Amino acid sequence: NGTRNKTAYQLNEHFEYYGSYVNRNCYNETATITLHCLARHLEALLPVVREMLVDAIFPEEEIRIYKQNMKQRLNVNMKKSDFVAGRLIDVYLYGEKHPYGKYSSAEDFDALQQEQIKAFYKKYYQQGRLVIFASGRLPTDLEEQLNKYFGDLPNGEIPSIDTPITPATEKKYRIINDEAGVQGSIRLARPFPNRHHPDFLKAQVLNALFGGFFGSRLMLNIREDKGYTYGIHSYLQNHISQSAWLVSTEAGREVSEATIEEVHKEMKDLREELVDDEELLLVRNYMMGSILGDLDGPFQIMARWKNIILNGLDEKYFYDSMAAIKSVTAEELQQLAQKYLNPEDFYELVVV
Incomplete structure (x- = not known):
């Protein structure tokens, strides 16, 4: 939205002139500014990144446009079953x-008022906690440049x-968002400890x-086998505080209930039967291969470090995760399934 010295257009022009890319994102616990550029252009780009961090002005006209765009986007998204399901499952x-x-x-x-935005910006951006991650072909004077432009920030x-x-106290929900809808967005979720819990690594x-x-x-x-969906996934939420274990898929309206029954069946099998050596080896090889893929290049390595550091962990966590993949036994997986994969513990949501 611009700073005291540059409009939003001038900011974009500045980064484009140097062939760089800057992006901004906001998550549950963190907000990020990401800069990709050639090392020789850092001296011209870092001052502008600092300007964005400490000198944004939030003009009323920009806020008005933002409100209008966000309400239009929200209106469109609220007609989508997957969007509604994603919102509701977190509420539950x-x-x-x-x-x-x-x-x-x-x-x-x-x-939303301008003064509210400025107060938040002052508290969390101008005076908040700043963590800088740098990766790639770094110049020898990088630390000096970072201290020059960011070292005086609070x-x-x-x-x-x-x-x-x-x-929520109720566990099962069926929501009709579109009477004519032909697809059901299915979410099953239960509370789960964060990354500091001893069960987390083997639960992965x-x-x-x-x-x-x-x-x-x-x-x-x-x-x-059943052909109910193009894809179904389970995952552990990457939250710093509390977390959750989720199953997410989209299926035909007429087979949504059958899909949930099959999810429960797979939970039951994991609770009652030991996984065989061949399947466990397949999973181990997949997870180790994924880690190797995630370490292919400086940007991917930095992304993994960011996740570790922002979750309040250290390098031991990385080696512990590798050890857990290699050493977890079928008996331990069954015990975890008996502890965590019980249908009565899961919230169950279908949005059509």
Whole structure:
């Protein structure tokens, strides 16, 4: 939206002139500015990145356009079953007042005021905690440049926001978002500990076996055998505080209930039967191969480091995760399935 010295158009022009790419994203706990450029252009680009961090002005006209665009986008998305399902399942898990469960409405955008945005910007950007990650062919004076343009920033502590989760009491939900809809967006989810919990690493192996890759049991059964869906996946949410274990898919309206039954069947099989050596080896090889792929190049390595550091972990976590993949036994996976893969613990949602 521009700074005191540059309009939004001039900012974009500046980065494009140097053949660079800058992107901004905001997540549940973090906001990021990402810069890709040639090392020799850092001296011209870092001052402008700093300007974005500390000198944005949020003009009223830009806020008006933003509100209008976001309400239009929201109106379109609310007609999509997968979008609605993604919003609702988080509400059931965490409660609509929790940061993980809260979602935006048209009224929220209408109520947004310039002073609110500036106060948030001052607290979390100008005076918040700053972490810088750099990777690639780095210049020898990189640390000097970073200190020159960012070394004087306050880098304050993030205030603790202890919002208790208020999960829904009801477990099963069927939502008709479109009477004429032919597809059901299916979400099953249960609360799960974060990455600091001792079960997390081995549960990732169980998740891969259950629904974490193309050769998983959910995919082989519900996609390949039954043909109910083009794809079905399970995953552990990457939240810093609380987390959750989710199953996500889109299926035909008439087979949505049958799809859920098959998910329950795969949970039951994992609770009652030991995985055989061949299947466990397949999962291990897939997970180790994925890690090797994630380490192919400096940007991918940095992405993994970011995840470790921002979750309050250290390099030991990486080696522990490798060890867990290599050493977890079929008996341990069965025990984890008996502990975590019980249908009665999962919220069950179908949005048509």
